[in-house]
Amino acid sequence: MHRTKVRVVEDALDANNTIAAANRSDFERSGVTVVNLMSAPGAGKTTLLERSLEGLAEAGVRVGVLEGDVAGSFDADRISVLHLPVVQLNTDNGFGGECHLDANMVRSALPAVPLDDIDLLLVENVGNLVCPAEFRIGEDAKMMVCSVTEGEDKPLKYPLMFRSCELVVINKIDLLEHLDFDVERLEANILQVNPNATVMRVSAKTGEGVDAFRDWLTSVSARVGATA
Amino acid sequence: MHRTKVRVVEDALDANNTIAAANRSDFERSGVTVVNLMSAPGAGKTTLLERSLEGLAEAGVRVGVLEGDVAGSFDADRISVLHLPVVQLNTDNGFGGECHLDANMVRSALPAVPLDDIDLLLVENVGNLVCPAEFRIGEDAKMMVCSVTEGEDKPLKYPLMFRSCELVVINKIDLLEHLDFDVERLEANILQVNPNATVMRVSAKTGEGVDAFRDWLTSVSARVGATA
Numbered sequence: 001m002h003r004t005k006v007r008v009v010e011d012a013l014d015a016n017n018t019i020a021a022a023n024r025s026d027f028e029r030s031g032v033t034v035v036n037l038m039s040a041p042g043a044g045k046t047t048l049l050e051r052s053l054e055g056l057a058e059a060g061v062r063v064g065v066l067e068g069d070v071a072g073s074f075d076a077d078r079i080s081v082l083h084l085p086v087v088q089l090n091t092d093n094g095f096g097g098e099c100h101l102d103a104n105m106v107r108s109a110l111p112a113v114p115l116d117d118i119d120l121l122l123v124e125n126v127g128n129l130v131c132p133a134e135f136r137i138g139e140d141a142k143m144m145v146c147s148v149t150e151g152e153d154k155p156l157k158y159p160l161m162f163r164s165c166e167l168v169v170i171n172k173i174d175l176l177e178h179l180d181f182d183v184e185r186l187e188a189n190i191l192q193v194n195p196n197a198t199v200m201r202v203s204a205k206t207g208e209g210v211d212a213f214r215d216w217l218t219s220v221s222a223r224v225g226a227t228a
Numbered sequence: 229m230h231r232t233k234v235r236v237v238e239d240a241l242d243a244n245n246t247i248a249a250a251n252r253s254d255f256e257r258s259g260v261t262v263v264n265l266m267s268a269p270g271a272g273k274t275t276l277l278e279r280s281l282e283g284l285a286e287a288g289v290r291v292g293v294l295e296g297d298v299a300g301s302f303d304a305d306r307i308s309v310l311h312l313p314v315v316q317l318n319t320d321n322g323f324g325g326e327c328h329l330d331a332n333m334v335r336s337a338l339p340a341v342p343l344d345d346i347d348l349l350l351v352e353n354v355g356n357l358v359c360p361a362e363f364r365i366g367e368d369a370k371m372m373v374c375s376v377t378e379g380e381d382k383p384l385k386y387p388l389m390f391r392s393c394e395l396v397v398i399n400k401i402d403l404l405e406h407l408d409f410d411v412e413r414l415e416a417n418i419l420q421v422n423p424n425a426t427v428m429r430v431s432a433k434t435g436e437g438v439d440a441f442r443d444w445l446t447s448v449s450a451r452v453g454a455t456a
Binding site for chain 2: 040041042069070071072074097098099126127128129130131134147149150151153154156157158159160172175178179180205
C-alpha cells in the first residue's frame with residue numbers, strides 16, 4: 001500500500017508541475033510577479049497583508065490577492081476593504097477540503113483575477129506548515145510567516161517549509177516581552193535548515209518592521225521576467 | 229484529474245478505516261483507551277501533556293505517549309523526562325513527510341508501545357488543522373488544542389477539525405490580557421460548528437485549568453470497552 005501511495009503522490013506532483021508551468025506562462029505574459037505566502041494557522045498572514053499592502057500602491061506596485069482557505073471568506077472580506085482585487089478560493093468546493101493550494105486550484109481561480117491590471121499577486125495559502133511547501137503554483141517566490149507564540153523548534157520540526165522559503169517573517173514580536181521565547185534561537189534554527197533565508201522581525205499589530213517587508217515586496221515585484 | 233484524485237482518496241480512507249479497526253482491536257484487547265490529540269503547530273499540545281500527565285499516575289491511570297512529527301524527536305525528548313513510555317513516530321521516514329498520522333503509521337509504531345503496561349495512550353498528531361481530522365487511527369476520543377494567539381475565526385475556517393473533536397482546549401489564556409482577542413467569540417464559533425463540544429480554558433504555562441483537563445483524561449480512561 002505504501003509503494004502505491006508514493007507512486008500516486010509522484011504522479012500528482014508531475015501533473016501539478018505541468019499546470020504550475022502553465023500558470024507561470026500566464027503570469028509572465030501579463031507581467032505579474034507571484035508570491036506564495038504560507039504559515040501555520042493563525043500566524044498572522046492576513047494581518048501582515050492588511051498592514052503592508054496599502055503603502056504599495058503609492059510605490060507604484062498594483063497588488064492583487066488570492067485567498068486560499070478550506071472554508072469561508074473571512075480573509076478575503078478583511079482584504080476587500082483595502083480596495084484591491086481579491087479572490088477567495090475555497091479548497092472544500094470540489095477539491096475535497098485539501099490542506100494546501102495546488103497549481104490546478106490556482107488555475108481554476110485565475111479567470112477571476114485581473115492579471116492585466118496588477119503587478120504583484122499575493123497568494124495566501126491554507127494555514128499549514130507541511131503540504132503547501134510541496135506544491136508549486138507557478139510562483140516567483142515562496143515566503144512564510146511564523147509567530148513567536150509557536151515555539152523556537154518549528155524550523156526543525158517542519159524543515160521542508162522553512163527550506164523552501166526565501167523569506168521568513170517572524171511575526172508578533174510585540175508579544176516577546178510576555179513570552180519565554182528566545183527569538184535568536186528561532187533565527188538560528190531557521191538558518192540551520194535554510195542558510196540562504198532572509199529573516200525579518202515584524203509586528204503586524206504595531207507596524208514594527210512592516211516597512212522592511214513592504215520593501216521586500218517592492219523588490220520582488222521588480223523581478224518579473226528575470227526568473228523562469 | 230480531479231475525479232481520479234477523489235477516488236484515490238476514497239480508496240485510501242477505506243484502507244485506513246480497515247487498519248484503524250485492527251488497531252482498535254489491539255487497544256481493546258489490552259484495555260487501553262486512546263486519545264487522538266490534534267492542533268495547529270505551536271498551540272501547546274506538548275506543554276499541556278507535560279503539565280497534566282504527572283498527576284495521572286497518582287490517580288491510578290498509567291499513561292503512554294505516541295509522538296507524531298514530520299521530523300525530529302523534540303516532543304518525545306520533552307515527554308521522556310516524565311518517565312512515561314514514549315515513542316516517536318516520524319512521518320518523513322518512509323511515509324513521504326505526511327502532514328497527518330494515519331492508521332497504518334500508528335500500527336507501525338505499536339510494537340514499540342507497551343500496551344499491556346498502560347491504561348491510556350495519548351497520540352500527539354502532526355500539527356495541522358486539516359488532514360489529521362480525516363484519518364481515524366483507532367482512537368476512542370479525538371480532542372484538540374487551540375491557542376488564543378490563533379484568532380477567533382479558526383473554527384469557521386477549519387470546521388471539520390473542530391467538528392470531529394469532543395474536547396476543545398483553549399490554551400495560552402495567560403496571554404489574553406496582552407491580546408485583542410475575544411475568547412467568548414471563539415467559544416461561540418466552536419459551538420456553532422460543534423454544539424456538543426466540551427470547551428475548556430487552560431494555561432499550560434501557569435497551570436490554570438489543567439486540573440479540569442486531567443479530570444477529563446481520567447474520565448476518558450475509564451471508558452475502555454464502553455465504545456466500539
